[in-house]
Amino acid sequence: MTDSNVSLNTVFEKLLEFYGPQNWWPGDSPLEIMIGAVLTQNTSWKNVEKAIANLKEADLLHLGRLHETRPEELAEIIRPSGYYRLKAKRLANLIDHVMTRYDGDLKWMFSHDLATLREELLGINGIGPETADSILLYAGNLRTFVVDAYTARVLKRHGWIDWEADYHQIQDHFVSEVPAEVEHYNEFHALIVRVGNQFCSKKPKCEGCPLQCYLPESGISEPF
Structure with missing residues (x-):
């Protein structure tokens, strides 16, 4: 039938x-999930896992340390994810927003109104609807599909x-x-x-x- x-x-x-x-989503923390949402653009999750493993090995799954890392250095670390220079810039833009707007406090960030927060994320260069909603749903436990x-x-x-x-x-x-x-x-x-x-x-x-x-x-x- x-x-x-x-x-x-x-x-x-x-x-x-x-x-x-x-x-789902695979990730040990909201930050790791946010990173994964950016890195998974135009690549397989297998490649994202390799890039995240590199970040863990470099002890960079930390907002402050990521914020201090030069984009060129970050790009080499996330190289397995593909389009790594572009993704390093996008990731840096996201981290900079969290650090500047929310003082690196993800709990505070995700306590904000969903519509407002979604608009903020979409205003970050390199963050489109799918990435923004993935961050909101999986990292922020906010109600968006x-x-x-x-x-x-x-x-x-x-x-x-x-x-x-x-x-x-x-x-x-x-x-x-x-x-x-x-x-x-x-x-x-x-x-x-x-x-x-x-x-x-x-x-x-x-x-x-x-x-x-x-x-x-x-x-x-x-x-x-």
Whole structure:
């Protein structure tokens, strides 16, 4: 049976049954999660792990020490993450904001209003919606849904949202349908990343996918 009008709550239950809880995002502290959110842009998590391991070895998982590190030095340390010079600048911009605006106090930072804090993050050079929402949800435990390439691909290929839908339209679609809870947003996004990585990459692999039964009868929905 196929059903392109399946609710997102049904999708969540199907993925949770198939994969189980994901316990995501990987990271031992809010700072490590924030760093990971910047470094994971345009690369695999495996490469991010190598870069974070380098930061740990250099004893740089500390806001103050990171703030004092020259971008050129930081770039070499995070080299495994790819685009390392650009990411070093973006990471430095983020750290500088936290140190300047919040005196390096992440607890104080994340105690602020979600909309205001999100706007602040988006104002930092190199921080886009996905990175900002990842920081807010996973590091700050704040109620915002993260949309990534997998999320867009899964929804559009199943015909659950228009191919023209942008980041905010996809985010609004989730927020309007699923329980507005940090834990639920966290788990749902993690499950989508899992199914996207395994089955719904740029070249789809539908056989064996837990969401295959929800594809339109005509098959994968594609843009005109």
